Amino acid sequence: MTELVTSPARGQSQAVRVLLRWSLYIALGFFVLIYLMPLFVMVTTSLKSLEEIRTGDLVALPRAVTFDAWFTAWSGACTGIKCEGVKPYFWNSVLIAVPAVAISTLVGAINGYVVAQWRFRGANIIFALMLFGCFIPFQVVLLPMARVLGIMGIAGTIQGLIFVHVVYGIGFTTLFFRNYYVTIPVELTKAAKVDGAGFFRIFWSIFLPLSLPIIVVTVIWQFTQIWNDFLFGVSFSQAGTQPVTVALNNIVNSTTGVKEYNVDMAAAIIAAFPTLLVYVVAGKYFIRGLTAGSVKG
Amino acid sequence: MAPILEIQNLYKNYGSLEILKDINVSIDSGDFLVLVGPSGCGKSTLLNCIAGLEPISSGNLSIGGQDMTNVSPKNRNIAMVFQSYALYPTMSVAKNITFGMKVRGVDQSTQEAKLAQVAQQLQIEPLLGRRPGQLSGGQRQRVAMGRALVRDPKLFLFDEPLSNLDAKLRVEMRTEIKALHQNLGASMVYVTHDQIEAMTLATKIVVMKGGEIQQIGTSSEIYNRPANLFVADFMGSPAMNLIPAKTRSNDEGTNIEILRKDGEPIVLTDQVNRDLPSDVILGVRPEDIADPEMRGGGDTQAADCIIDIVEPTGADTFVVMQLGGKSVTARLHSETTAQPGKTQKLAFDLGKVSYFAPDTGLRLN
Numbered sequence: 001m002t003e004l005v006t007s008p009a010r011g012q013s014q015a016v017r018v019l020l021r022w023s024l025y026i027a028l029g030f031f032v033l034i035y036l037m038p039l040f041v042m043v044t045t046s047l048k049s050l051e052e053i054r055t056g057d058l059v060a061l062p063r064a065v066t067f068d069a070w071f072t073a074w075s076g077a078c079t080g081i082k083c084e085g086v087k088p089y090f091w092n093s094v095l096i097a098v099p100a101v102a103i104s105t106l107v108g109a110i111n112g113y114v115v116a117q118w119r120f121r122g123a124n125i126i127f128a129l130m131l132f133g134c135f136i137p138f139q140v141v142l143l144p145m146a147r148v149l150g151i152m153g154i155a156g157t158i159q160g161l162i163f164v165h166v167v168y169g170i171g172f173t174t175l176f177f178r179n180y181y182v183t184i185p186v187e188l189t190k191a192a193k194v195d196g197a198g199f200f201r202i203f204w205s206i207f208l209p210l211s212l213p214i215i216v217v218t219v220i221w222q223f224t225q226i227w228n229d230f231l232f233g234v235s236f237s238q239a240g241t242q243p244v245t246v247a248l249n250n251i252v253n254s255t256t257g258v259k260e261y262n263v264d265m266a267a268a269i270i271a272a273f274p275t276l277l278v279y280v281v282a283g284k285y286f287i288r289g290l291t292a293g294s295v296k297g
Numbered sequence: 298m299a300p301i302l303e304i305q306n307l308y309k310n311y312g313s314l315e316i317l318k319d320i321n322v323s324i325d326s327g328d329f330l331v332l333v334g335p336s337g338c339g340k341s342t343l344l345n346c347i348a349g350l351e352p353i354s355s356g357n358l359s360i361g362g363q364d365m366t367n368v369s370p371k372n373r374n375i376a377m378v379f380q381s382y383a384l385y386p387t388m389s390v391a392k393n394i395t396f397g398m399k400v401r402g403v404d405q406s407t408q409e410a411k412l413a414q415v416a417q418q419l420q421i422e423p424l425l426g427r428r429p430g431q432l433s434g435g436q437r438q439r440v441a442m443g444r445a446l447v448r449d450p451k452l453f454l455f456d457e458p459l460s461n462l463d464a465k466l467r468v469e470m471r472t473e474i475k476a477l478h479q480n481l482g483a484s485m486v487y488v489t490h491d492q493i494e495a496m497t498l499a500t501k502i503v504v505m506k507g508g509e510i511q512q513i514g515t516s517s518e519i520y521n522r523p524a525n526l527f528v529a530d531f532m533g534s535p536a537m538n539l540i541p542a543k544t545r546s547n548d549e550g551t552n553i554e555i556l557r558k559d560g561e562p563i564v565l566t567d568q569v570n571r572d573l574p575s576d577v578i579l580g581v582r583p584e585d586i587a588d589p590e591m592r593g594g595g596d597t598q599a600a601d602c603i604i605d606i607v608e609p610t611g612a613d614t615f616v617v618m619q620l621g622g623k624s625v626t627a628r629l630h631s632e633t634t635a636q637p638g639k640t641q642k643l644a645f646d647l648g649k650v651s652y653f654a655p656d657t658g659l660r661l662n
Contacts (some may be wrong), residue, residue, distance in 0.1 A: 125456035190350050191383035195397035195444070196371035205396070 005215045046063050046070060046265035051260050068227035069262035073270060075261050079250035085265050088240075089247030092276075093227060095158050096243055100165035101222045107166070108173020108218060109211065115174065116181035117189045127178060138231050141168075149236060156238035164236055166228045172225075173218050180214040181207065216285035224275050299362035301326045301484040302347065302452060305521040309342055309508075314585035316342050320356070324486075331476050331496040332488045334505035335531070337368045340488045341456055343505070347486060348454055349373050376445035377454040380461060382437045384444075385431035391416075391425040394443045415447045435466045442477075455487040457485060459494065471497060482506070489564035492532045496520065504528050517592045520582075523651060526658035529580045532604045533627075541655065542579045546571055555621045563620070567647050570662045577661060583615065586627035589644040596648035602627075603636060604635050616641070 041058060046069050048062040056063070070221070075085035114120075116129045145164055146155065154160035184207070192202045233243040241252075248271045252264045302321040309317035317339045324330045334341040339644065345351040347358065349370035358366050365373050376397075393417060395408045403411075419439045428438055438458065445453055455461050455474075459467045473500055478485055491494055495502050496516045502526075504511040504519060512524035523529035529537045541556045550568035568617045589599045606617040607625075614629045627643055635641045652661040 185381050187379040187381050187383035188385065190345075190348075190370075191377065191444075192380055192385070192396075193350060193370045194348060194377045195448075196377060196400045197396070198371075203398060206385050206387070283325065 015060045042265045042269055046073075046262050047271060048262055050258065050260060050262060070259070070270075072216070072260070073251070073266035074264045077251045077260075077267060078255065079247050080254050081270045086247050086270055087246055089244045090270065091241055092158065092237075092241055095242040096161045097226045097274075098166065100162045100169065100226050101219055103162070104166045104169035104173050104222055105215060105218045107170055108175075109208070109215070110203065111170065111174040112177025112179075112181050113207055115178045115231060117184070117186060117207075118122055118199070127174070130171045130174045132177065133168075142231070142235055143152065146236065156241060158241050160236055161232060161243070164232050165222075165229070168232075169222050169225065172221060175216045176214055176221070177211070180211065184210065194260065216282050217286075218243075220282055223263055223278055227275050247271075249291050300324060300357075301328070301361055302486065303357075303359045304329070305342075305357040305656070307346065307358060308354045309339070309346060310354045314653045315508060317353075320510060322510070322513065322593070326484055327482050327500075328484055329500045330486045330503065331492065331495040331497055331499035331501070332486065332503050332505060333492055334511075336490055336506040339508040340505050344454055344456055344486060344488045348375055348377055348451075361454055369450060374451040375450040375454055376450040376452075377442045378445050378458045380457040382429070382441040382458075382461075384437060386429055388428075389425065390427055390429070390432070390440050390443075393429065393440055394447050395540050397444065397448055398549065401655060406583065406656065411447050411449075418441050418446065428434075434462050435470065438462060438470060440535060442474075446477075446481075447548065451484065453483055453485040455485065457488055457490070460489070460491070461507065467494075468580075474498065483574065493534060496532070502532075504531065506531075514562070521649065523580070524660050526578065526653050527582075529653065534616065535583050535626045537651070538579075538581045538583065538620075538623070538625045539581070539653070540579045540581065540623055542577055542621060544573045544575055545574075545575055553577075554639075555579070557603075558619050559623075560603075563602075565598050565645055565647060568596075569648075573652055573661060574654065576650055576655050578653040578655050580653060581620075581625075581645065582649065583626045583628040585646040585649045586625070586643050587646070588629050588633055589642050591630050591644075597644045597646050599642050599644045602639050602643050604637055604639055607635055607637055 024060060037059075044060070044062055045063045046057075047067070048056065049064065049066050049068070052063060062111060073085055076083060077085045079089075111130070115123050145167075149155040149160045149163070152163070154158075154163060188206060192206055197205065204241070204294050227243075228245065229243070230245045233246045234249070237243065237246060248267050251267050303323040304320055307317060307320040308315070320343060321613075322330070332343060334340050342351060342584065343383050344352045347360075349365065349368060353366065356366075357364065360373055360375065376390050385396060388396065389476060393410055398408045411554075412425070416425060417441060421436065421443060424432060424436055424440065430442065432440065438461075441458070456473075459470050462470060469492060477483075487494075487498060496519075496654055499516055501513065502516060502519050503513050504591055506527050512519060512528045515524075519528060520531050523532065523537070526539060529539060540555055545552045545554070550566050551571055551573055553565045554563070555563040567581070589597070600622070602618045604616045607616070608615040609631060612631060614633050614635070616627050616629055616635050618625050618627070629635060629643075633641075650662075653659065656662055
């Protein structure tokens with residue numbers, strides 16, 4: 001009896017469910033298309049010749065694939081008077097981002113460890129002040145920072161940019177590590193103290209091995225921030241020490257005559273490539289690390 | 298010989314908040330000291346002070362005859378077992394146990410020998426290669442004990458080590474800790490809120506409340522002669538009956554009158570304790586109110602009581618009645634004839650009662 005009543009109803013709901021599911025897929029697909037369209041245009045344009053760009057359709061696939069624009073972007077495009085492509089600036093960015101990420105992550109880990117596990121008088125105030133540092137807009141610190149870099153004698157150098165990014169990153173990295181380490185029971189530190197371990201021993205032997213998920217999160221965050229930074233890069237660099245973001249701007253804005261869209265697109269993709277790579281390789285850990293603290297706490 | 302642990306006039310404040318007040322304790326080598334009290338009484342703080350994990354505000358603390366008041370934990374020659382076990386999660390069991398030795402630079406062969414010895418003692422050899430996350434609660438407990446044992450310290454500290462285990466395992470581990478204490482002859486300080494754990498393990502119990510020591514004594518002293526109403530109520534399960542009563546002295550001794558809801562008051566005569574104030578709180582353990590045929594002896598006096606509730610537990614049957622305005626529990630034989638609502642003759646053992654002053658709560662006899 002009940003079967004007779006429910007089976008048509010179930011059949012109907014089945015149909016509705018399939019319909020809903022498909023409309024969901026269609027909606028998602030639509031947004032994926034919108035989201036990927038610029039990237040598609042960038043990639044196809046970078047593979048076209050200038051002639052084809054001028055005559056062809058913006059969204060059409062290239063008729064003849066050519067990598068000329070990529071070679072030009074990498075090592076021949078002009079940034080102002082020099083014509084050596086993004087290559088030297090790409091390496092500048094690497095030289096800035098890698099040490100800055102490493103130093104700010106390490107300092108953030110030690111800070112977080114102290115604030116979370118070695119509670120001292122005023123620990124909360126210091127942490128609150130560091131947190132406050134996360135909310136200061138870049139523009140506010142430009143002039144004071146320029147002065148400080150001048151006094152330190154590292155204005156316009158790679159080291160100067162590393163310093164700026166480390167200082168600006170510590171607030172975030174400390175926050176990440178502190179929130180991760182407060183979920184670790186204080187008894188662990190106590191046990192290690194009774195076992196005879198000191199401040200750094202406990203950090204190296206017990207806390208750092210536990211920290212892989214949060215290290216991944218911090219590295220991704222810091223790398224993206226530092227690699228993509230334009231304002232500090234343009235303000236605190238000079239000819240020869242500019243990061244790739246600044247070079248990209250110069251390539252696009254300082255060309256005279258015909259706009260080489262294919263070169264601009266290729267240069268933009270090259271400039272964005274490292275952050276893309278970091279997300280693809282470590283994205284899984286990123287999500288895991290972001291949620292790890294909340295589940296445990 | 299100097300006491301293994303001596304605490305004199307210890308105070309601990311957080312700002313203006315006094316956590317521990319004038320603590321004085323001393324134990325000899327081989328003693329098993331249990332700090333017991335309700336949560337928030339300061340027992341864990343006191344243990345942390347002994348370990349050196351919390352600085353003390355004033356007073357002195359010495360371990361093995363040496364002043365340790367301002368010595369860091371690693372130099373106090375102690376080992377500690379924590380409630381959450383606090384095993385290092387990224388290290389194997391073997392590494393967990395040898396970490397302390399590694400930090401102190403003990404050579405490899407000694408480390409291995411000691412590890413093997415402790416693993417054998419605690420029967421955790423098959424677990425040595427595993428991570429703490431792969432162990433059950435009982436196994437983690439053993440590893441935590443192993444980490445303490447391998448250090449061979451002057452003093453072992455235990456911070457509620459059994460409270461995360463299930464009931465059956467807790468009883469097993471309790472026996473094991475007791476056996477360990479007897480075999481090693483080690484000195485131990487053990488914190489618990491479980492008064493049965495305290496009674497079974499301790500050679501010396503410190504009952505605490507509100508940061509103050511209420512009583513120090515052996516299990517039997519604490520149980521039979523509680524120093525005040527708090528200790529009387531806290532130690533023992535079911536708790537001691539605390540019955541308001543009036544006293545009147547005469548030639549034979551002291552008459553003790555206990556009011557009843559309906560009917561005449563019960564009058565008992567205490568021939569030993571005289572000069573009691575007119576109002577007292579009478580403290581009687583449930584097992585000191587029994588079936589008259591089961592309990593004889595000089596100080597036993599029988600009285601008729603109306604039983605309200607009968608609770609058989611197997612070995613014993615507890616009955617509850619109203620005396621002096623309080624629920625009073627008596628522990629009767631399991632084959633008792635007591636029935637709810639009926640009158641039952643019960644024998645009060647006056648040789649083992651306690652008297653407390655109602656206003657101060659202090660023991661009178």
